[in-house]
Amino acid sequence: MKLDGNAVAGLLREIFAVEMTLAASTCGGCGAVHPVGRVDVYLNAPGVVLRCPSCEQVLMRIVHGKGRYWLDLAGIRRLEFPDS
C-alpha cells in the first residue's frame, strides 16, 4: 500500500526535533563518521556550510532567507541518533 508523506508527519516531527549535534553523521564522500557537533562549520558565507573534518567534503548547506530554509543534505549518507 502506498501512502503519501502525511502518513509519516508524526514520525518526521519526532526525528527532526532531536538534538542534532549528538547525531553521528556518515560522510557521503569518504564514509567517516563524526558527531554533527564536531564537524567543520563555515558561517561567514551566504549560507552555512558543514564539512567533513576527514575529507572536507560538504555535508550540509543551510540557506535562510525570505522566511524560508533551504537545507541540502546531499553530502551526508546517514544520520544516527537515539530516540527520545
Place this chain on the structure above:
Amino acid sequence: MAFISRGFKGKRRDPAASSRLPPGQYLVDGFPVLSAGPTPRADLAQWTFSIEGEVDEPRRWTWEEFRRLPSEKVTVDIHCVTKWSKLDTSWTGVSLDTLLEGVETAADYAMVFSDGGYTTNLPLEDLTGGKAWIAFEYDGRPLDPEHGGPARLLVPHLYFWKSAKWVRGIALQLQDEPGFWESNGYHLYGDPWREQRYWGD
C-alpha cells in the same frame, strides 16, 4: 509652531554614494572575508586557468602565460548578497574578453569552477563586453588567499558570490545549471539592482 528637522539628526548621507547602493544594501569600509570552506593555498607552478566544455578546443594557461596576457586596472563597486556593499574597489585583472578571444562556442552559459570545489553559474554574455575579469591584484598588491588569491573572478554587476574566489576555469554550457549556492536557495542570476537574492526573487 516648532519646526523640527529630523534630517540633521540622522546619519549624514552622501547622495552620490547612496545612488550607487542597490536596494537593501549598506556601505562598509572594510573588506569582509566570506568563505564556504578552507582557504586553498595554490602552488603557482601547478596553477592553470582553463576554458573548456562546449568549445572548439579547450584553452589552458599556466600562471606565467596568464600573467603575460594584457591586463587592466578597474575600479568598481561590489555588492555582497549578505547586504554589504563596498564602493570604488580597485583591481588588476585579465578581461574575460581577452581570454575568450577566438573561442568558438555555441554555448550561452558558463559554469565557473574553483579550487576547493566551489562553482557558480552565469550567462556567457555576462562575462563578455568588458564586464568581467580574472583579477590577481587588489589595491595594487597580489590578491590575498583570503580574498581569492592567486586569482578570482570579478563580475561586479552581479552579487559578489558570482565572483568566485580561487578560480581555475570556466566550462561553457548549452544550458544554465545552478552552481554551489544557486542550487540551494540563491538566485540563478543574482542582479543586485533587482534584488535577486533568493529563488523566486
